Amino acid sequence: MTAPNSQTTSLARSLSDMNSDALLGMNIPMAIGSANATVAAANLTNTILTTTNAANITLTTDTAANISTLIGGSGRPVNTSFQFTIQANAAANTAITLAAGTGVTITGNATITAGTSGTFAGVLTSATIPTFTVYRL
Numbered sequence: 001m002t003a004p005n006s007q008t009t010s011l012a013r014s015l016s017d018m019n020s021d022a023l024l025g026m027n028i029p030m031a032i033g034s035a036n037a038t039v040a041a042a043n044l045t046n047t048i049l050t051t052t053n054a055a056n057i058t059l060t061t062d063t064a065a066n067i068s069t070l071i072g073g074s075g076r077p078v079n080t081s082f083q084f085t086i087q088a089n090a091a092a093n094t095a096i097t098l099a100a101g102t103g104v105t106i107t108g109n110a111t112i113t114a115g116t117s118g119t120f121a122g123v124l125t126s127a128t129i130p131t132f133t134v135y136r137l
Contacts (some may be wrong), residue, residue: 003009003010005113007009007117008020008134012045013050018130021071023034024133026045027046027048027050027085028046028047028049029050029083029087030047030048030049030050031050031051031052032049032050032051032059033051033052034051034052034054034057034078035053035057035089036057036058036059037059037060038059038060038061038062038101038107038136039058039059039061039062039072040062040066041063041066041067042070043065043115044061044062044067044082044084044122045070045071045082045084045122046082046083046084047084047085048084048085048087049084049085049087049127050085050089051086051087051088051089051090052089052090052093053088053090053096054090054091054093054094055079055091055094056095056096056097057094057096057097057099058069058097058098058099059086059096059097059098059099060098060099060100060101061098061099061100061101061103061104061122061132062101063101063103063104064101064102064104064130064131064132065102065103065104065130066084066101067104067122067132068095068107068124068127068130068132071124074107074127074130075122075127076127077124077126077127077128078124078126079123079124079125080124081118081121081122081123081124082121082122083120083121083137084113084120084122085116085117085118085120086098086117086120086121087117088113088115088117089115089136090111090114090115091114092114092115093114094113094114095111095112095113095114096102096111096112097110097111097112098110098111098112098120099119101133103129103130103131103132104122104131104133104134105131105132105133105134106133106134106136107133107135107136108135108136108137109136110136118136120128120134120135120136120137121134121135122134123135
């Protein structure tokens, strides 16, 4: 048996680091219902959120503190980010509005109309007192 070379060891370490940093959700579709709700931090990170609402609804992000804890807490550098998509599989003439939880700011169009989707990026803007800005992409 041969000893691993430095490239093999480096690659294994990189893959291990990626796993320990949690590739948070990996764009897994998740049904979130059809009523106003707060979307838990674990459901915001790299997920496709789907709805089947028959009326207008508001989805509120979890708090910045909860999102920060999920992605690694105060040890994460400013500008750490995640993405999520909201897919509106909704009745015609309805909309979903994304609202900001405590410590979160929404920038851009926060309304997703029936039959469309919106992709968003959440960016850590302060780790001291966790704050995030969520941008519509």
